Every structure is written in structure tokens, then in C-alpha cells.
Amino acid sequence: MSAGPRPDRLVVVTGTGTEVGKTWWTAAVARDLRARGSAVAARKPVQSFAPTDALTALDASVLGAATGEPPETVCPTHRWLAEPMAPPMAAARLGLPPFTIADLVGELHWDAGTAIGFVEGAGGLRSPLADDGDTRTLIQSIRPDHVVVVADPALGVIHDVRLVVGALAQRSLVVALNRFDDHDPQHTASRDWLADRDGVDVVTSPSALVSRWS
Numbered sequence: 001m002s003a004g005p006r007p008d009r010l011v012v013v014t015g016t017g018t019e020v021g022k023t024w025w026t027a028a029v030a031r032d033l034r035a036r037g038s039a040v041a042a043r044k045p046v047q048s049f050a051p052t053d054a055l056t057a058l059d060a061s062v063l064g065a066a067t068g069e070p071p072e073t074v075c076p077t078h079r080w081l082a083e084p085m086a087p088p089m090a091a092a093r094l095g096l097p098p099f100t101i102a103d104l105v106g107e108l109h110w111d112a113g114t115a116i117g118f119v120e121g122a123g124g125l126r127s128p129l130a131d132d133g134d135t136r137t138l139i140q141s142i143r144p145d146h147v148v149v150v151a152d153p154a155l156g157v158i159h160d161v162r163l164v165v166g167a168l169a170q171r172s173l174v175v176a177l178n179r180f181d182d183h184d185p186q187h188t189a190s191r192d193w194l195a196d197r198d199g200v201d202v203v204t205s206p207s208a209l210v211s212r213w214s
């Protein structure tokens with residue numbers, strides 16, 4: 001872990017895959033916590049994107065808008081990779097030097113007094129994040145207080161969640177079902193199956209997470 005203060009609660013947000021809603025969930029929870037007076041911050045250790053993506057749509061911009069920090073604070077600009085691939089592959093393709101999980105961890109800085117700090121990975125839990133590891137490696141390195149696994153509640157969710165949860169030895173883990181529809185019987189049955197049979201802690205709205213941490 002980098003020198004300097006650590007948030008009172010450190011939360012890593014990962015997912016069962018890419019584009020499952022990690023950034024949306026992190027921003028929604030952070031915005032709500034901040035509105036309730038919590039000192040929140042979010043970090044995206046590295047982001048890759050298409051060169052045509054709007055600046056405001058980048059993860060660091062969305063997270064920074066929610067927490068009140070500039071995107072360059074959320075993700076250092078030398079980790080902005082304008083190539084829509086897993087970060088270490090994007091860096092290689094852009095001719096940039098390889099980087100390690102330790103490099104990314106060393107670049108995590110928090111203001112003193114941060115109550116809740118979120119770290120968003122890239123892609124899913126096992127997607128390459130650096131040359132030598134993925135978000136699971138990051139979790140093993142920084143030992144967060146909580147891990148949030150964002151998942152799509154569509155058919156296949158039980159399989160996806162089981163693989164991710166089984167790959168982590170994390171005591172405090174919450175599965176966040178994104179775009180959950182209370183009126184969809186497949187969504188509700190899957191939620192109940194994960195909760196009742198697997199003992200997974202499942203939430204279906206950002207406010208459910210906020211109420212635990214505010």
C-alpha cells in the first residue's frame with residue numbers, strides 16, 4: 001500500500017465482466033454518501049477507452065463528478081490509455097512501458113480524513129489490470145475492507161457470481177445486481193437463489209449499500 005493516509009473504509013469495486021456497471025454503481029453510491037455528508041473519494045488506477053470517447057464519459061470523469069474531484073486526481077493522466085483494450089495490452093499497443101500492480105498501488109493517494117474510498121478495477125475480476133496481475137491481485141495487495149462485485153442479473157448471473165465470489169477470499173463481499181427489475185421473475189429468483197442457497201450478500205440498489213455505510 002502506498003504511504004500516506006488510508007480511508008476509514010476502503011472499498012474495491014469489481015465485476016463479473018466488463019461493462020456491467022461498476023462505474024455507475026460507484027458513482028451512485030459515492031454521490032449519495034457525499035450528499036449525506038461523508039468524505040468520499042474514488043480512484044481508478046488505470047483507464048482504457050476508445051479515442052473517440054467523450055472526455056465526460058470516461059470512468060475517471062464520471063467518478064470525479066460524483067465525488068467532486070478532477071478526473072486527473074481520480075486517475076493519474078499517465079494511466080489514461082486511449083486504446084479500448086485491457087490496460088496492459090493498451091499500454092503495449094501505445095508503445096508505453098509496462099506497469100505492475102505494485103506501480104498502480106503506489107499511485108493510490110487519499111486525502112487525510114477520507115471516510116470512504118472506492119477503487120474501481122478495469123473489466124472483470126480476472127481481466128488483466130497490469131502486466132503482472134488483475135483486480136484480484138490488487139485486492140490481495142491493498143486488502144480492502146469491502147469488495148463490491150457488480151453483476152448483470154440476466155440469465156447466467158448465478159454462474160458468473162459463483163466464479164467471482166469463489167475466486168476471492170474476502171470476508172466482507174457484496175454482490176450488486178445492476179439494472180435489477182423487481183417485476184422480472186428470473187431476476188428475483190436468481191437473487192433469492194444466491195442469497196438463500198449460496199449465502200451471498202446481495203443488494204439490488206445503490207441506496208441499500210449507502211444505508212450500510214452512512
Ligand SMILES: [Mg+2]
Pocket residue numbers: 022023024059120
Ligand atoms: Mg467502469
